[in-house]
Amino acid sequence: MAITPENLQAVKLYPLGDKAIVVEFGGEINRSVHQRIRDFSAYLAQYPFDGMIEQVPAFTTVTIYYNPALIPTQKGISAYDKLSSYIQQLLPNIADAHITAPAPQTIEVPVCYGGAYGPDLEFVAKHNSLSPEEVIAIHTEQEYLVYMIGFAPGFPYMGGMSEKIAAPRRDAPRAVTPQGSVGIAGKQTGIYPIETPGGWQLIGQTPLLLFHPKRESPSLLHAGDMVRFTSISEEEYKQRKEQQHGS
Amino acid sequence: MGLKILKPGLLTTIQDTGRYGFQKDGVIVSGAMDRVALRLANLLTGNQEDEAALEITLKGPEIFFQEDQLISITGADLSPTIDNKKLKLWRPIFVKKGSVLKFGTPKLGCRTYLAVCGGFQLQKALGSYSTYLRAGIGGMHGKALQEGDNIPCKGINVTASSVLDELNLKQTADNFVQASWAPDPAYLPSYEKDPVIRAVKGPEYELFTATSKSNIWNNIFQVTQQSDRMGYSLAGLALALEEAKELVSSAVTFGTVQVPPQGQPIILMADHQTTGGYPRIAQVITADLPKLAQVVPGRGIRFTEVSIDEAQQLYLEQEHQLLQLKQSIQIKVK
Numbered sequence: 001m002a003i004t005p006e007n008l009q010a011v012k013l014y015p016l017g018d019k020a021i022v023v024e025f026g027g028e029i030n031r032s033v034h035q036r037i038r039d040f041s042a043y044l045a046q047y048p049f050d051g052m053i054e055q056v057p058a059f060t061t062v063t064i065y066y067n068p069a070l071i072p073t074q075k076g077i078s079a080y081d082k083l084s085s086y087i088q089q090l091l092p093n094i095a096d097a098h099i100t101a102p103a104p105q106t107i108e109v110p111v112c113y114g115g116a117y118g119p120d121l122e123f124v125a126k127h128n129s130l131s132p133e134e135v136i137a138i139h140t141e142q143e144y145l146v147y148m149i150g151f152a153p154g155f156p157y158m159g160g161m162s163e164k165i166a167a168p169r170r171d172a173p174r175a176v177t178p179q180g181s182v183g184i185a186g187k188q189t190g191i192y193p194i195e196t197p198g199g200w201q202l203i204g205q206t207p208l209l210l211f212h213p214k215r216e217s218p219s220l221l222h223a224g225d226m227v228r229f230t231s232i233s234e235e236e237y238k239q240r241k242e243q244q245h246g247s
Numbered sequence: 248m249g250l251k252i253l254k255p256g257l258l259t260t261i262q263d264t265g266r267y268g269f270q271k272d273g274v275i276v277s278g279a280m281d282r283v284a285l286r287l288a289n290l291l292t293g294n295q296e297d298e299a300a301l302e303i304t305l306k307g308p309e310i311f312f313q314e315d316q317l318i319s320i321t322g323a324d325l326s327p328t329i330d331n332k333k334l335k336l337w338r339p340i341f342v343k344k345g346s347v348l349k350f351g352t353p354k355l356g357c358r359t360y361l362a363v364c365g366g367f368q369l370q371k372a373l374g375s376y377s378t379y380l381r382a383g384i385g386g387m388h389g390k391a392l393q394e395g396d397n398i399p400c401k402g403i404n405v406t407a408s409s410v411l412d413e414l415n416l417k418q419t420a421d422n423f424v425q426a427s428w429a430p431d432p433a434y435l436p437s438y439e440k441d442p443v444i445r446a447v448k449g450p451e452y453e454l455f456t457a458t459s460k461s462n463i464w465n466n467i468f469q470v471t472q473q474s475d476r477m478g479y480s481l482a483g484l485a486l487a488l489e490e491a492k493e494l495v496s497s498a499v500t501f502g503t504v505q506v507p508p509q510g511q512p513i514i515l516m517a518d519h520q521t522t523g524g525y526p527r528i529a530q531v532i533t534a535d536l537p538k539l540a541q542v543v544p545g546r547g548i549r550f551t552e553v554s555i556d557e558a559q560q561l562y563l564e565q566e567h568q569l570l571q572l573k574q575s576i577q578i579k580v581k
Contacts, residue, residue: 014450017530018558020500022450029495056270056498058522063498065270068559069566078556150496150522153273153382157496193273194382211273213372213384219272 003036003095011091013084019053020065021083029059029159034147035101037062038224042101043094049086051079057223058148059157106143106226109191111182112237113139113204120201124167124184135203136231138165144189144227154193154211154219158227161189173199180206182229193219207241248313249399250363252392253347256308258476261367261386261398262517264297266375270521276501277377277385280358280476280517280540283436284322286569288362290576291319291339291430293407299369299376300362301392305543307350307359308392316342317364317403317411323356323438323541329423338429339407339580341414346422356438356541365401380518410580428579434572438541441467445535445553445561449504449527451494459486463504463528467547468512474544476518481548485510488526499523502531502539504550514539532558534565 012024023040026033041057044064051070056063068079113136114121125132144158151157166187174197177183181192183200192198193210210220221227232240252259262285265278279285279302286296301308307325318340320327327334329346336359342348350359369376369387378386387396403411414424429435452460468483486506499505503515505525514531515523517540529550531539542548553561 015447015530015555016450016498016500016527017447017502018533018555018562020498022497027495054268054270056521058497059495061495061497063500065267065500068562078559080555080559148496148522149271149273151273151520153269153275155273196381211382213382217272218269218274218373223271 002098002100003039003091005092005095007032007036008091008095013087015080016063018068018080020063021080021087022061022063023087024061026060029147031145033060034145034224038101039099040091040094041223043090043099049083056150058150101224104145104224104226106228107221108228108230109182109206109208110230110232110236110240111140111204111206112232112234115234117234117237118182118202118204120167120170120183121203124165124201124203127167128165130164135165138162139189139203140229140231144229146221146223146225146227148223149219149221152193152196152211154221156191156210156221156225156227158189161187163187167201169199170201173197174202177202178205180208180210182206205237207237207244209244249368249397250316251311251313252394252396252398253309253311255392255394255396256303256350257306258304259308259392260302260378260380261299261369261376261392262302262378263299263376265517266373266377266379266385269373270498273521274373274382275379275518275521277375277379278517279360281322281360281436281537283537283565283569284358285360285362287337287430287435287572287576288319288321288360290573291321291337291580292317292362292364293404293410293580294362294364294366296573298362298366300360303350303359303361305353305357310348310361312342312344312346312348313397314344314400315403316400317407317414318342319362320359321362322359324354325356325359326351326354327359330421332421332423334423335425335429337435338426339410339414340426341411341424343422353543355440357543358540363400364407365404368399368401407580413579426579430572430576434568436537438538440543441547441549442535442538442542443549443551444531444539445558446502446504446529446531446550447553447555447558449529450497451526452528454488454492454526455506455528456487456489459488459528462486463512464550464552467549469547470542470544472544476516478516478519479514479539479542481512481514483511486512486528492526494524494526496522496524499527500530502533502536503527504529504531516540532561534558534561
């Protein structure tokens, strides 16, 4: 649901230190709160205020970094207070003008499931009394919502995974999780953009580069995008990986 | 041509004032741990204050100068020398081609900054020279400096012509010439071994027990050996939430004091992740980050509370002092 005068009652503003203000749109993770975050974030991206450095949308919050020295204020009023009243005025205006973010993009993420690419596919299957093929079918069936990017460059926190394929984290994290690994931890599924240690159950690997510093937008996915996984063969994986890394 | 790294030291990286605009993509800010020292090192060599410089940690490198350079060393005193002669901090130094810069015993502080006039001839990654080790971008090939690295320099330029004239007039047999002046010490950062660090309450402060809320302000926390550019792991009285609560991940920043379930706080530093899910009990004020960046593992810190208004006022004062320093330095350097 878009930002409306009614749901603005739930909005809270608070500081994160002397250079950031947090706009909290609700207490829990859900699509309605996410939509308001998307709308607000899209507005800020289009109309940044003087002194704004950048913004970080998350599950329930948008954190805005700013330079207090560049926020024009009167004597006796702090940059935080000034900004806080600015946002309090801005939110109802966004609601009144029915400003909404552009429609989300759906991005297809090809995955080579199982084998050396997904060493924990068997575990996830056994844990849920399913066959590996059934796990793949369930994993590729849904569209996943990217709530936010964090933890590592380009790492998407996604919602929408079926509980039928949920699995606990590994007891001992792997020292190295290869770039592009697709994993499951609890009720979440994720993709490792860079090689890193990790405790997720790995079910496959994508040839796509989720993080590429030379791309105009270094992260392939953005908060608000929809992700659809598709199953590809090892051969196709190798081909697409070569194309990706060659370009 | 440029600076040749004979020995890399403990951790020597290229940093500037940080990589902004990509935190929404999960790309960390990085940048100098002590931004004030980095900015002053640049100003003292005639550079823009946000130019890249070397950040040198505790055990310094050995650097061979393949051409004449105008440098400045600021931040921690890690006993820099050329030909066993001590170099002074916080001033321009002309270094002759063929010299070797070494570092000795750390005297005060943890991180020193070495700027060269003109800056380094490197490529920016996502708008910044800062080294992002985990993603392997920025700096020299996205890595800490290695033995044998050759950092290309743009070379001495006209932005430092006044100070170069001044140093050229000095007669010396040494391989370096130091300016006889330095900025007023009253305006320079003051470092302490066990500093008091000012902080504001964090977003989840009220979720902590009354004892924890008192303990965070009234005790000394040791900066443990598990402390680096990502964060300082502290050891002290354990802090706890009133009731266990799974928090929703949200943005965290340089100076965020978060408390994992085991109860020992972590202060996030320059290489912090963009988001986190631990309760944030406090947030170090921007004006005290340089002081915090210079605390050597093993030493202690104590937090003291200030309001947001005070924190922003202190930040504005610090920036104002830096502006005054900048003007007085530029008169002598340009």
